[in-house]
Each structure stands twice: as structure tokens, then as C-alpha cells.
Amino acid sequence: MPQIRFAGFTAAALVCLLSAMATAQSVDEVLDNQEGFQRDAAASQQRVEQLDDETVALLSEYHTELERLQDLQTYNANMRTMRASQEAEKARLSQELQEIEVVRRDLLPLMVEMIDVLARFIELDQPMLLTERQARLQALRDNLGRSDVALGEKYRRIIEAYQIEAEYGQNIEAYEGPLALNGRELTVDFLRVGRLALYYVSLDRSEGGLWHPLDRKWQALDANHLAMLDFALRVARKQAPPNLMPLPLWTAGGTGAASE
Numbered sequence: 001m002p003q004i005r006f007a008g009f010t011a012a013a014l015v016c017l018l019s020a021m022a023t024a025q026s027v028d029e030v031l032d033n034q035e036g037f038q039r040d041a042a043a044s045q046q047r048v049e050q051l052d053d054e055t056v057a058l059l060s061e062y063h064t065e066l067e068r069l070q071d072l073q074t075y076n077a078n079m080r081t082m083r084a085s086q087e088a089e090k091a092r093l094s095q096e097l098q099e100i101e102v103v104r105r106d107l108l109p110l111m112v113e114m115i116d117v118l119a120r121f122i123e124l125d126q127p128m129l130l131t132e133r134q135a136r137l138q139a140l141r142d143n144l145g146r147s148d149v150a151l152g153e154k155y156r157r158i159i160e161a162y163q164i165e166a167e168y169g170q171n172i173e174a175y176e177g178p179l180a181l182n183g184r185e186l187t188v189d190f191l192r193v194g195r196l197a198l199y200y201v202s203l204d205r206s207e208g209g210l211w212h213p214l215d216r217k218w219q220a221l222d223a224n225h226l227a228m229l230d231f232a233l234r235v236a237r238k239q240a241p242p243n244l245m246p247l248p249l250w251t252a253g254g255t256g257a258a259s260e
Helices: 011-124 130-144 151-170 223-236
Strands: 172-181 184-193 197-202 208-212 217-220 246-251 254-259
Touching: 011 130, 011 151, 130 151, 172 223, 184 223, 197 223, 197 246, 208 223, 208 246, 223 246
Parallel strands: none
Antiparallel strands: 172 184, 184 197, 197 208, 208 217, 246 254
């Protein structure tokens, strides 16, 4: 059978040529595909590494946030404990304020009564240091109406006034002061022997007297008592050494003599 020729090529040669061309094309495609696979693998590896880095970062952030959560939980627990303590303290203070208000309502009338009792006591007592004692009494009354003086301070001053009055009965004192006597205004020396006796002597030592608490008036003393009163005044002022001396004392029926 004769062979067919195509432009100088036999059919067999053409088949071989086509087969070679097809094989070469397949190799190129394989190589291209291989390169594509390699590029895809490299990209995939890069993506895996990127995801791995992101995973590590997210994991680190997760642990950080977990620690923050634990810290916040601890803080919140402590805040709840503190709030419970504050609520308890608030309730206690509220209760105390209510009790203080009750005490305030009860204490103010008590202080008014204490001042009235003190005023009555001064009125019935010997007429000693009247100006000083009445001024102290008026200051106590004024304090009760002052908003800038605390309730405790008002009470303290009343107690202090009572203490001063109590001390009058434990010492002797000599002082100069005015005396209204039989229509005359005199300046005299007073001698207070505790609350046992109260005397006066004129500055010229020409007259003297003893306060009689039952009669509520001054009883004149004999001239022989004036020298002893003068010496007692000097003892009270620490101008003479202490010594025993007979001084008149009041009695229900008049005056008698006693030793100081």
C-alpha cells in the first residue's frame, strides 16, 4: 500500500511529530501544574504559619483576659464584702443617730432643770461671790440657746459650774467686793470659810458682820472679833501663817464662838 505524503512528510512521520508535540505539551502542563501546586503549597504554608501566629497571639490574649477576669472577680468579691460592711456601719450609725436624738430630747430639759436648780441653790446660799456666780449662771442659760455650741459642751459647762460650787465648801477665800447694808453702799473685805461661815469687815476695820442663813441677814460682830477677822483675812490671802483662832459662828439662837 503506497504511503501518503504531506508536503514532504510521510503520514508516519506526521503521526510521530504530532505525538511528540502532544507529549511536549503534556510535560509543560505537568510542569506548570507542578509549579502551581508548589506555589499553592507555599501559600498554604504561609497561611498556616500566619494562622499559627494568630492562634498563639489569641491564646496569649485569652490568658491575659482570663487573669483580668480573675482579678475583677476578686475585686468584685472584695467590693461586695466592703459594701456589706458599709451597709452594716450605716445601719449602726443610723441607730446611734436615733439614740442620740432621743438623748438630745431628754438631755435638753434635764440641763434646763439643772440650771434652775443651780439658780435656786445660789439664791438660798450665802451671798458670796454673787456677781461671779450669777454671771456664770447667765452664761449657762445663754449657751442653751446657741447653735454654735455643741450639746456635749453645754452639758460639760453645767457640770463644771456644779464642780465650782462644790469646791466653795472645801476652801477658804478672802476677796474685796461691794455690800449693801442698811441703805449704805460699802466696799468691804469678805472672808468665806467654806460654806460654814461668811464674814465681812469694813476696809477701815471699824465694823464687821456674820451672815446668818436662817435669818437671811448680816449680824453685827463685836469689836473684839474684828482683829481676829483681820488676821484670818491675811491668812486666807497667804499674808500670814495659818494658826488657830476663835471666830464667831452662827447658831439658831444667835452667834457663838468657834475655832478656825
